[in-house]
Amino acid sequence: MAQKMLLVFVSVIMGLFSYARLNQTFNLMPVPALVKVNAGRVGISGQFRVAVTGKPNSRMYSEASRFVRRLSNKTGIFLDMQGYVTSNDTDTTSTLLINIQRPGLLKLDEDESYTLEIHTGKIRITTVTDLGAIHGLETLLQLVSADAAGYYFPGVSIRDNPRFAWRGLLLDVALHFMPVDVVKRTLDGMAAVKMNVLHLHLCNDQGFRVESKLFPRLQQMASDGIFYTQQEINTIVNYAAQRGIRVVPEFVVPAHTTAILTAYPEFASVKKTYQLQRYFGVFDPVMDPTNEKLYPFLEKLFTEMSSLFPDDYFHIGGDENTGKDWAAVPHIKAFMKVHGMKTTMDLQTYFNQRLLPIIKKTGKKMIGWDEVLQPGLPKEITIQSWRGNEAFYSSVRKGYKAILSYGYYIDLIQPASYHYLNDPIPDSVKLTEIQKNFILGGEATMWSELVTPVTVDSRIWPRTAAIAERLWSPKTVNNVDDMYRRLDIVSLQLESLGLQHLSxxxxxxxxxxxxxxxxxxxxxxxxxxxxxxxxxxxxxxxxxxxxxxxxxxxxxxxxxxxxxxxxxxxxxxxxxxxxxxxxxxxxxxxxxxxxxxxxxxxxxxxxxxxxxxxxxxxxxxxxxxxxxxxxxxxxxxxxxxxxxxxxxxxxxxxxxxxxxxxxxxxxxxxxxxxxxxxx
Known part of the structure; x- marks a missing residue:
């Protein structure tokens, strides 16, 4: 036993030593779980070739081909021997050999690990799934180095896997619409720093942003004519999937629904004519949960919308309901009294309980903001926490799966260091191992009140790369000065993808x-x-x-x-x-x-x-x-x-x-x- 403990101690010390050497030499972000430097070197020339073995699918060939083009652009070297990586490229003597056991599934807790070995004359990426291989290729691109002899990959052995399974970015396309090209370049940036969930906030008081064939008044009356067609949604989902990123939709109810009520006022608590909200903030209009006709409407709408997004999760919002309209309407107050509801939050819990079977019927798992966490809420609903750490840890202690967004609100213009040191499981919080397992991960939030397609990149990047590292890398990787050193370099790498945060x-x-x-x-x-x-x-x-x-x-x-x-x-x-x-x-x-x-x-x-x-x-x-x-x-x-x-x-x-x-x-x-x- 003593000998085994000594070996573990030596391994930890060697790992820390390797990490120190890594920091002096490389600019990786996120920092891998384990890195060892060796004396090897692989020069980059026009003879560079990539081969893929094992059981890849079309995604792996496409991403390997994209890697070749990016490597050529990064170095200026004509890699003319290989225009695309195809199923014919299986030569095990190729410069870069990628071996995968199977295609990865776009689902929570899928294997995203990889090993990367660079020794003299050869590079090997070995993974269980192609998702891990995609991450390994991003790390490899960050390792490109140069000296008087030219461009090269330095000798290194990496064993890497994410700390958290959910590493997301919320992109609000409702308050200010973001065209498809903005979403695509955002996805490119996310893939570069190993984030794997794009959470699209698709409707709010200012607009409903997805074409509905069942309820066309939503785009006709509730969008100012600015929305994604269903084909465009399909384009976004496929583009994300190609990069190993899941797309989770959010259709917020029962509050923040002025846009929906503009098109369908019969579902409002207060009966009047509604217009799209032009200001930003929290407003009183809210759906009427006592109206039985509301639920068939939501079932049809959510069934249609969920069919556009293959991910397992569906976000129903549930935040910032003032309750004022409910408290002001006699028939709603009477309903609450009959059902023994003391507060409007009791009524919202009733609404969420009615929503859950609708969401489950579509084959999805329901997520809501932390306001939905009220007595009686079913444990199968996942909580996204934004109002404070106390609500977050309260949810996992009660047995709910949870996603942390508090401390990752990038629209609030706080420094990267603030977000970087916001750990989902800090030492100051005592949780059991079971409770820790309820923490799925975290999600940066880019609300769009004060951004447009021109400025949004500058609010997301490069700070979100620091959040990505916090959610991927070991907890012990927390040196702020070194984070900033690498972040400045990663910022330039992100610009090379087409992001406009600098230009x-x-x-x-x-x-x-x-x-x-x-x-x-x-x-x-x-x-x-x-x-x-x-x-x-x-x-x-x-x-x-x-x-x-x-x-x-x-x-x-x-x-x-x-x-x-x-x-x-x-x-x-x-x-x-x-x-x-x-x-x-x-x-x-x-x-x-x-x-x-x-x-x-x-x-x-x-x-x-x-x-x-x-x-x-x-x-x-x-x-x-x-x-x-x-x-x-x-x-x-x-x-x-x-x-x-x-x-x-x-x-x-x-x-x-x-x-x-x-x-x-x-x-x-x-x-x-x-x-x-x-x-």
């Missing part, structure tokens, strides 16, 4: 600047981030579905690199007073101080930028204060109280938002100022 900025900046000279705006935007949480949609001007999303807050992206690095430099400088750090800080402060003059020139022909004028002035004044503070620190001199008071006032003023954005270097510069008084 969109220049398009919007040229529009705002009325020309090609965008440099002053670039400098300002590099230190700005949009207002976080829900603050952007507060104030005198509320956003609607028709609002322009081409302004300063749309150009500024979450978790900006420039302020993040600057803030780290200031923290380090205040500890060691390094002359190198001092110069780097000084150079940035000079740039920001001087930028205001050039920015003012832009304003002469760019009225739309006027909302950024105060931000530019504040940044310049703040930078000037920082330069003064830096000089005091350099000269080892202190300043008087009046100087400190003036500079703190500048910093306080700079914390004010403008254009619904905030300057992200205020606190760091204020720390420089405050340091002067304690020298």
């Amino acid at each position: 969109y900025k220049q398009v919007l900046m040229r529009r705002l600047c009325n020309g090609y000279n965008t440099k002053p705006l670039e400098v300002l935007v590099s230190v700005l981030e949009p207002l976080k949480i829900y603050e952007r949609n507060e104030g005198d001007t509320m956003y609607t579905v028709f609002s322009p999303f081409t302004k300063l807050a749309d150009i500024a992206s979450p978790d900006q690199e420039v302020p993040r690095i600057f803030n780290e430099q200031v923290e380090a400088f205040l500890i060691n007073l390094s002359t190198i750090s001092e110069k780097e800080i000084r150079d940035k402060l000079i740039l920001w101080q001087e930028n205001n003059v050039a920015f003012k020139h832009l304003l002469l022909n760019s009225p739309a930028l006027s909302e950024a004028s105060l931000l530019s002035e504040n940044l310049s004044a703040l930078a000037a204060a920082g330069l003064e503070a830096l000089q005091y620190i350099h000269d080892k001199k202190t300043a008087d109280t009046e100087w400190l008071k003036q500079k703190i006032a500048i910093a306080t003023s700079a914390k004010q938002q403008g254009g619904r954005c905030e300057i992200q270097v205020v606190n760091a510069i204020q720390k420089l100022v405050e340091r002067v008084t304690i020298l």
Whole structure:
């Protein structure tokens, strides 16, 4: 026994050592479960060939062919020997040999593991299913390296499998519609970081986004003519399946149903004429669960919709029902009294209990947001938790399968580090092994109130790659600095897939600047981030579905690199007073101080930028204060109280938002100022 424990200990230490070496050399995301580096090397040349053995299907050949094209594009090497990988490519002496035991099924808990061996002259990917092979190919592309001798794959042995089976992204296409090409490039990004569930939020108060042949008024009256045809849904599902990604539909009921009630007002609790909601938020219109005609309608609609999505799961929403319309209608109040219901949530549980056999009849498993978790809810319903960790762990302790979204709301503009450290099973939470098994995984959520097809990529990527790692990699992979190091590189790799999270900025900046000279705006935007949480949609001007999303807050992206690095430099400088750090800080402060003059020139022909004028002035004044503070620190001199008071006032003023954005270097510069008084 002692010898066995020693071997386990040695194995763990060697694994950690390999991971350390990996971090120094490679930029993998997600980090694999086990990595060992060896001295091998496989050069990439025009003679590179791929073979597939075992029992593959057409998906494997297509993905192997896509790998060849991507490798050629990444390296610029003409891989002319192999246009496509086909069933004829079985030569076991090929550069890359993929062996799979069987095609994978697109279902929860399918085997997604793979092994990847790179030794001198050969690469081998071995898997149970082709899903694992697809993941292995993504890892292999991330391993492409270069030196003076050319492009190559470094020697490495990888054993990899996901920590959680459900690694999802919710894409809201109801509040702002996302065309098929946006969905496709989103799926490409998801596959690159080994995510496997696309959750499509397909209807809300603002629109119903899928063609119904049984109830055509839904697209005629409840979509503004902007919806997916059933053929387009089929295209999306097939495109996702090709990349090993499941598509889970959400049709939210009984609240957030203004669009449905616009087309079919007879199912509303309050009888009136409804119109599509143009604002965003939580509204009172709700279906009438006491109307027996509602259930045949939902059965026909959900049966039709579920037939478009082969996945086992069907999401019914169930969130944000205010209950006000129910409480205001006499016949509903009477129904509740007769059935002993004390609250409107009791009525919603009744509604969910009526829905469950309808969903089961379609062959699906029902999911709902955590509001559906009420006494009497059947255990076979899966809970998606968004309101807090307490609700999430309460559900698994009660025996419900659950998906964590709390802490993964990427539309709230929080940094990647926040999402990255949000572990579904933290050490602080005590669960039994059985309870842990109820945790299916997690799901990032991209709600689209404040995004359009132009800007949505910048809100999803690259931060979602950090969430993907949290859901795939071992729990011990949690170094934030190393995550950011790799994330910056992965961001460029994602752009090569056609994602627009980097390139969109220049398009919007040229529009705002009325020309090609965008440099002053670039400098300002590099230190700005949009207002976080829900603050952007507060104030005198509320956003609607028709609002322009081409302004300063749309150009500024979450978790900006420039302020993040600057803030780290200031923290380090205040500890060691390094002359190198001092110069780097000084150079940035000079740039920001001087930028205001050039920015003012832009304003002469760019009225739309006027909302950024105060931000530019504040940044310049703040930078000037920082330069003064830096000089005091350099000269080892202190300043008087009046100087400190003036500079703190500048910093306080700079914390004010403008254009619904905030300057992200205020606190760091204020720390420089405050340091002067304690020298």
